[in-house]
Amino acid sequence: MKIERLPVGIYAANCYIVYCEDTKEGIVIDPGGEGDTILERIKKLDLNIKYIILTHGHGDHIGGIIEVKNGTKAPILIHKGDEELLKDATKNLSSMMFTGKVQVIADKFVEDKEELKFGNHMIEIIHTPGHTPGGISIKIEENLFTGDTLFAGSIGRTDFPGGSYKQIIESIKEKLILYPDDTIVYPGHGPSSTIGREKASNPFIVE
Numbered sequence: 001m002k003i004e005r006l007p008v009g010i011y012a013a014n015c016y017i018v019y020c021e022d023t024k025e026g027i028v029i030d031p032g033g034e035g036d037t038i039l040e041r042i043k044k045l046d047l048n049i050k051y052i053i054l055t056h057g058h059g060d061h062i063g064g065i066i067e068v069k070n071g072t073k074a075p076i077l078i079h080k081g082d083e084e085l086l087k088d089a090t091k092n093l094s095s096m097m098f099t100g101k102v103q104v105i106a107d108k109f110v111e112d113k114e115e116l117k118f119g120n121h122m123i124e125i126i127h128t129p130g131h132t133p134g135g136i137s138i139k140i141e142e143n144l145f146t147g148d149t150l151f152a153g154s155i156g157r158t159d160f161p162g163g164s165y166k167q168i169i170e171s172i173k174e175k176l177i178l179y180p181d182d183t184i185v186y187p188g189h190g191p192s193s194t195i196g197r198e199k200a201s202n203p204f205i206v207e
Helices: 035-045 065-072 080-087 165-176 195-201
Strands: 002-008 013-019 025-029 048-053 076-079 108-110 115-118 121-127 136-140 143-147 184-187
Touching: 002 035, 013 035, 013 184, 025 035, 025 115, 035 065, 048 065, 048 115, 076 080, 121 165, 136 165
Parallel strands: 025 048, 048 076, 076 108, 143 184
Antiparallel strands: 002 013, 013 025, 115 121, 121 136, 136 143
16 A cells, blocks of 8 residues: 655645555545646556545645546545535635635545445544544554644644534544554644654643
8 A cells, every 4th residue: 555645735734645556546635735736646646546535624625625526536525524614615714715715515424433445455434523523534554644633743723613622632532542553643734653652742642
């Protein structure tokens, strides 16, 4: 399995292209902007994109979704808790962003503990509310894509509508840091980390 990270948009949100080397089937996580750049990379890698999965519905993570959807014909997946964010440019904050309003309808809703497959690899959906009501993390083997729930040395903001500090801490402590220390964390912004590193040094986790 290969993972490509593309920081996109004015907020440098991490878009991830994850694909199976054997089958060339892959997924796109959080196409936050620069849809043409994402599509160009998909074409260069000669991939068949099976799903576009959103960790949550904020504008900086969905800015390139229409281009990527049109270019790949892949279904858009999100947790139902963020359905209204995705459909409403005011709620998803894209109405205040330079990239302009983004309003789309999901093709499928994913649920906690749901499993999906692409190529030879399995995806596990983990509902991790707190940054948004429908925020999810995505586990693929020893890799954990945490969106804006858990960052290297920090956590996501909880001061937006629908955010909850209590919930985000519970999501991290009860669902994410239970994984082995060598689990790699790929956040929605910034560099990667590991569960072990975050348990040892993240000030929001260390007790």
